[in-house]
Amino acid sequence: MNENAFRIGHGYDVHALRAGLPLVLCGVRIESERGFVAHSDGDVAIHALCDALLGAAALGDIGQRFPDTDPQWKGIDSRILLEKVIKLIGAKGYVLGNADITIALQAPKIGKYVLAMRESLAKATGVNVSRISVKATTTERLGFVGREEGCEVWATVLIQKP
Numbered sequence: 001m002n003e004n005a006f007r008i009g010h011g012y013d014v015h016a017l018r019a020g021l022p023l024v025l026c027g028v029r030i031e032s033e034r035g036f037v038a039h040s041d042g043d044v045a046i047h048a049l050c051d052a053l054l055g056a057a058a059l060g061d062i063g064q065r066f067p068d069t070d071p072q073w074k075g076i077d078s079r080i081l082l083e084k085v086i087k088l089i090g091a092k093g094y095v096l097g098n099a100d101i102t103i104a105l106q107a108p109k110i111g112k113y114v115l116a117m118r119e120s121l122a123k124a125t126g127v128n129v130s131r132i133s134v135k136a137t138t139t140e141r142l143g144f145v146g147r148e149e150g151c152e153v154w155a156t157v158l159i160q161k162p
C-alpha cells in the first residue's frame, strides 16, 4: 500500500467571545447574546477543521493561507475558506475520509445544533454526513472557556487518496 494513501491531521483554534457579536459554529448561526471577535466570521470550529486538513497534507496553516491582515478575508463566511482548503488537499490527490470535532463552550448549550452543524460541514466538504462528527462539551466552569470568555475547538481528520 502507498505509504501516503492515508494521512491524519490535527487542528486547534480559540476565539474570544464578546457581547453583541454573532455566534457561528460549523457554518450554523447559534442563538446567543455573545459571539466571536474575529477578522473573518469567527467560525472557530471551521478554522480548527481547516488547520487539521492542511496539517494532514502538510500544506501549512490557515493563518498562512488566509492572513488576517488581508482585507479580502474580512468578515468572510468560513465555509468558503473550508471549500478552498478542500480544493487544496484535492490538488494533492486527497479527499476527506472523516472528521471528528470537539467544541468546548460553556454557554450557550449547543447540543441541539449538532446535527445542523454536521450537515453544514458535510455540504461544505462534499462528503456524506456520516463522515462528520461534532461533539460539544463544557469545561465544568474551569478556565477561560468556563468563565465564558472564549471557545476552544479541536479537530482531527483522516484524508485519503480515493
Ligand code: MG
Binding pocket: 013, 014, 015, 043, 044, 047
Ligand atoms: Mg481562528
